[in-house]
Amino acid sequence: MDFILIILVVAVSVLVIVGIRRAAQTYLEFRGERLIECPENHKPAAVRVAVGKAALEAAVGNEQLRLSACSRWPEKQGCGQECLSQIEDSPKACLVSNIVDNWYQGKSCAYCHKPFGAIRWHDHPPALVDRERKTIQWNEVPVDKLQEVMSTHLPVCWNCHIAESFRREHPELVVDRPASHSRLSILH
Ligand SMILES: [Zn+2]
Numbered sequence: 001m002d003f004i005l006i007i008l009v010v011a012v013s014v015l016v017i018v019g020i021r022r023a024a025q026t027y028l029e030f031r032g033e034r035l036i037e038c039p040e041n042h043k044p045a046a047v048r049v050a051v052g053k054a055a056l057e058a059a060v061g062n063e064q065l066r067l068s069a070c071s072r073w074p075e076k077q078g079c080g081q082e083c084l085s086q087i088e089d090s091p092k093a094c095l096v097s098n099i100v101d102n103w104y105q106g107k108s109c110a111y112c113h114k115p116f117g118a119i120r121w122h123d124h125p126p127a128l129v130d131r132e133r134k135t136i137q138w139n140e141v142p143v144d145k146l147q148e149v150m151s152t153h154l155p156v157c158w159n160c161h162i163a164e165s166f167r168r169e170h171p172e173l174v175v176d177r178p179a180s181h182s183r184l185s186i187l188h
Helices: 002-030 051-059 084-089 096-104 143-152 158-169
Strands: 033-037 044-049 067-071 127-129 154-155
Touching: 002 051, 033 084, 033 096, 033 143, 044 051, 044 084, 044 143, 096 143, 127 158, 154 158
Parallel strands: none
Antiparallel strands: 033 044, 044 067, 127 154
8 A cells, every 4th residue: 555655656746847847848948028920910029928828738738829918919919829830930039038149149339349249138238329329228129120120220338338328418528538439330
């Protein structure tokens, strides 16, 4: 009797561990905001997977992805969520943080020309500059406008973004030394 109980406890423990592992993998794989092409209008849309629900379902081996948010909602909330196939096919490629990280790779700051290495999002997030020489941060960019913004803006490092923001907001306090300012690369 004790032996059967031990077997049962071990079997249940293994099932629980496998379930937790599956849930964690699903959670890590599908969390975060994603940029997809909406199959309905073929334009970019920002979406999030209902990752809590997917993780719970993965734990019991019945994972079905659904969206929890889309930039086209509530207008298109009743859609068939066909874009989920793009996320299932390549979950990493459409993750917004990966898209932005990749955009900086191999590029240099438009002001100081320092190459971007590993991006430090937590304390020194890089920024962008537009044609009017106004630097902006990524949290000011709607995700569904990401690709458009990437084609019209240049990358700027955190230090130059802070310096340029200060210069813009407090021009009366800034004294330029010759050739110290505005080595901004030409925007194409
Ligand atoms: Zn810089």
